[in-house]
Amino acid sequence: MSHVDSEVRPSNFIRNIIDEDLESGKHTSVHTRFPPEPNGYLHIGHAKSICLNFGIAQDYKGLCNLRFDDTNPEKEDIDYVHSIQDDVKWLGFQWDGEIRYSSNYFDKLHQYAIELINKGLAYVCFLNSEETREYRGTLKEPGKNSPYRDTSVQENLELFEKMRKGEFKEGECALRAKIDMASSFMCMRDPVIYRIRFAHHHQSGDKWCIYPMYDFTHCISDAIENISHSLCTLEFQDNRRLYDWVLDQLDDFKAPNRTRQYEFSRLNLEYTLMSKRKLNDLVVRDVVHGWDDPRMPTIAGLRRRGYTSASIREFCKRIGVTKQENMIEVGMLDACIREELNEHAPRAMAVINPVKVIIENYPQDQIETINAPVHPSNEEMGKRELAFGRELFIDAADFREEANKKYKRLVQGKEVRLRNAYVIKAERCDKDAEGNITTIYCTYDDETLGKNPSDGRKVKGVIHWVEASTAKPAEFRLYDRLFTDANPAAAETIDEVLNPDSLVVTHGLVEAGLITAEAEKAYQFEREGYFCADNKDSTPESLVFNLTVALRDSSQ
The missing domain is CATH 3.40.50.620 (HUPs)
Known part of the structure; x- marks a missing residue:
């Protein structure tokens, strides 16, 4: 027994x-x-x-x-x-x-x-x-x-x-x-x-x-x-x-x-080095920014990236203890953190590649407060307040002048629902000299606040947004695998399998409440992924968010 x-x-x-x-x-x-x-x-x-x-x-x-x-x-x-x-x-x-x-x-x-x-x-x-x-x-x-x-x-x-x-x-x-x-x-x-x-x-x-x-x-x-x-x-x-x-x-x-x-x-573990000697070499040569760089497989690095101790314990439980050597899929580790964060992470909105939206029929100089759930399926986590006004920012990828039926975001001449807010319709847009869209002009339906896609309107999609005057600027560090090869230890040299895109830095905006974001605590940035405030570089005056893990389907 x-x-x-x-x-x-x-x-x-x-x-x-x-x-x-x-x-x-x-x-x-x-x-x-x-x-x-x-x-x-x-x-x-x-x-x-x-x-x-x-x-x-x-x-x-x-x-x-x-x-x-x-x-x-x-x-x-x-x-x-x-x-x-x-x-x-x-x-x-x-x-x-x-x-x-x-x-x-x-x-x-x-x-x-x-x-x-x-x-x-x-x-x-x-x-x-x-x-x-x-x-x-x-x-x-x-x-x-x-x-x-x-x-x-x-x-x-x-x-x-x-x-x-x-x-x-x-x-x-x-x-x-x-x-x-x-x-x-x-x-x-x-x-x-x-x-x-x-x-x-x-x-x-x-x-x-x-x-x-x-x-x-x-x-x-x-x-x-x-x-x-x-x-x-x-x-x-x-x-x-x-x-x-x-x-x-x-x-x-x-x-x-x-x-x-x-x-x-x-x-x-796939795409991961487990040799402290080789990891130290990456640190010494400044390939990464220290032992706790969020791209590193160190516990300190995973912690800084927003992984939780519970998710790592669960991962260790799932892989089990045997005498047989094998290679564990990195997706198993990702699944452990996703499952936990999907259940426990508070929701928030962030625009990583912002483009301005002006709602022309919204009252000038009016800012209203919208109550949104902290978590869509856990009422006990309460509500959060979102500012809404005439000028917003959405992600540049969420707008097209023309699109096929599979594109369920904002298209010129068509409607989309803003998460937790109103239905808007894109009327026209401005572009710069290089043809990049700089401003999207929209109208909104003031009868659609708080209603959902089953209210009779044929609105195909929902997009995230932030209100322009209250949103806070933020740096986003988008992390990917440090190596391009599933077994980097087998490479003749480490440098030949380094991923040049293991870190991409962008600058955007987050909803105002994130100014008090706790370091290492992951949020689900709706439709973007799970992010946490960096435990070294993020301050209320200069917000820095690390990508913990992407959503299963980033278009949702």
Whole structure:
């Protein structure tokens, strides 16, 4: 019997393992961890891991730690530490107790390395990086033992102490585990477990000039924290052998119920890069405007674009947890945010490419107030006030001098209904020297306010608008996919698959009430799409709206 409600959370192979461990008594509780490296902002792939680790802890009434894998100080930054904390909280999760750092355990890790040396299971090796690769062998050929492999325990202890004191140069030597140079698993061919780095650490300062490798650090950190189920992506599957080997050799971790590693498939999403190294390159080269650029797949970027934490959690739930690698259609992510915003986003009107409308038979200098629903199917969200007057703006694409019957917007000599307002008829228009329409002259029927297309008039369409004197100017950032190829990681160079139209900036007008639009809160701009006020650049004096996601059919 499952320990959680299967109707609330679909089962998967990890939950089945946990259920079996709890039933057998191997574990009496569930304790997971999320262990990001603070070398960049988290992306949508990390969101899957966050939802899995924290979600499982919640469902089984267990605990989940947030532990920073901070063993590579040259690439890490405290800004990344803070951004990761913000992302986890924004997604709706809270870690157990204080934040952990692998650096919290540097003293213990150093002692465990000495234990391996004393047991003849680690040695200081002076092969350079090129020689180390040569000695390692290939997938088809076994490796060769390092000439330093049989150095005595006492000499290795002395050499390792010299490493710690900074008496060797970076790259001059490293501490390696003594396992099996003929292993079919490359990670078991005497892997490096400590290397020299003269780098300031954002947590430990300048105390250390030797830093443990991830594979040595991670398993020990899990064991110290009594993690019951260590969940990793599939690229660490072979490394599970090293994970178990390290813990098998250390006296403190002999318990039969000690932590175990389980692997699941990482998230591969169409038109999206999941490499922090490549994403960092885009940031460094100013291809995008920072890690939180709304075109980036980072959690901060998605948040700035108007995606909600609930929509991302729902997306992670829908894609599930398996051991099979596959490519997820980006439309699934779009569907999750559309469904939520369709139900919850307040409506508003914005004109992205404005053209002026003058209603010639409307009273001069009169501005009336029209009450419109905040949401068409949720009366509890209330009403909003719209100003209406003689001069309006509509979108340039909503008018044609001539059109066929399929065109259901404003056509010269014909009528259209203004959303929440009157029926108007286009009489004539002005153009500039280049033939662009500058002003449309219309008449209106003052008996049609609040009526709908079933009132007997044969009005084909409905268009959006804003009143000229009260509308607020706004910048619209129209975002599209950053890449033109569904699998950008496979391209020879990233630049060749960059989408030149991933950001188009236009300037238009929004209804007056949007001057108080809350940053990151998406609105449905009727017939245009879902937009939110930018969380960095938008102010009441200078409104900036980001396109979150287009409507299914932008003509509706």
